[in-house]
Amino acid sequence: MFQSSEISKSLTSHDRKKDGLMRYPAKAASWKLVDEKWPSFGADPRNLRLALSTDGFNPFSGQNSKYSCWPVILVIYDLPPWLIMKRKHMMLTLLI
Numbered sequence: 001m002f003q004s005s006e007i008s009k010s011l012t013s014h015d016r017k018k019d020g021l022m023r024y025p026a027k028a029a030s031w032k033l034v035d036e037k038w039p040s041f042g043a044d045p046r047n048l049r050l051a052l053s054t055d056g057f058n059p060f061s062g063q064n065s066k067y068s069c070w071p072v073i074l075v076i077y078d079l080p081p082w083l084i085m086k087r088k089h090m091m092l093t094l095l096i
Helices: 005-011 029-037 039-043
Strands: 050-054 071-076 090-095
Antiparallel strands (some): 050 071
């Protein structure tokens, strides 16, 4: 992630306006809790905050099939909002 100068600039550009509205994960209560509980983690700009996401589907499109797939995807929350859900920034880490 930090090898590209464009992406590394994006990773550290959080919009943290103090207007009380949540427009970005950086304003979430859980993000603030991590900043308060582990201040050294939030202070180091090289640390990334990741979201783990999974959802099962049937690969053969039959309703009564015994098989299913469960992709496990990591999403980087340190990117700007318009880049978080872009395909090139999502990582397929596991396929169950």
